[in-house]
Amino acid sequence: MKTVGLIGKVVMFAIVVIGLVLALLMGANDEILAAATNPAASADGSFTGITIVATIAILAIGILGALVSWVFEAFTNPEGLVKSAIIVVACFAIVGICWYLADDTILNLPGYEGTDNEPFMLKVADTGIFLAYISASAAVLCILYSEVRQLFR
Numbered sequence: 242m243k244t245v246g247l248i249g250k251v252v253m254f255a256i257v258v259i260g261l262v263l264a265l266l267m268g269a270n271d272e273i274l275a276a277a278t279n280p281a282a283s284a285d286g287s288f289t290g291i292t293i294v295a296t297i298a299i300l301a302i303g304i305l306g307a308l309v310s311w312v313f314e315a316f317t318n319p320e321g322l323v324k325s326a327i328i329v330v331a332c333f334a335i336v337g338i339c340w341y342l343a344d345d346t347i348l349n350l351p352g353y354e355g356t357d358n359e360p361f362m363l364k365v366a367d368t369g370i371f372l373a374y375i376s377a378s379a380a381v382l383c384i385l386y387s388e389v390r391q392l393f394r
Contacts, residue, residue, distance in 0.1 A: 248304070249310075252302070252306065256302065256303070259295065259299065260299065263291070263292045263295050263296070263346050266291070266292065311325055311329075335372070335375060336368070336372065338366065339367075339368045339371035339372050339375070340368050342362070342367075343363075343364045343365075343366075343367030343368045343371065344361070344363065344367050344373060345360035345361070345363045345364040345367075346360075347359070347360065347363070348363070
């Protein structure tokens with residue numbers, strides 16, 4: 242049991258480090274750094290594609306880890322499955338609400354010839370933005386709650 246916890250901590254630490262490195266690369270996306278990393282690239286957002294792929298990979302690892310943890314929990318603590326199921330249903334409900342609120346209006350982008358200015362992709366992007374806002378707000382509220390709770394103990 243302790244080994245599983247240690248593996249989880251190592252994986253989470255590695256994901257945080259990868260995320261920080263990618264954030265630094267996005268922030269330092271200038272001509273010199275882009276040319277040093279990829280001579281064919283310029284300062285046109287060459288790290289954006291790498292960051293998007295890495296973010297999708299980290300998200301997939303997180304989802305896979307959550308599913309494995311849920312299955313592991315099912316065998317070790319079957320009574321806790323009800324709470325886990327409620328959390329999963331609540332997450333799907335939040336995603337559904339964000340999807341419903343997302344706008345899929347085609348954008349007027351002069352000179353853009355790409356294929357991502359279509360209703361489905363715009364709705365996915367809006368949903369992701371709403372989920373990011375909700376997640377960040379929930380994280381801040383949890384931190385504040387934890388700190389205020391410790392003050393009154």
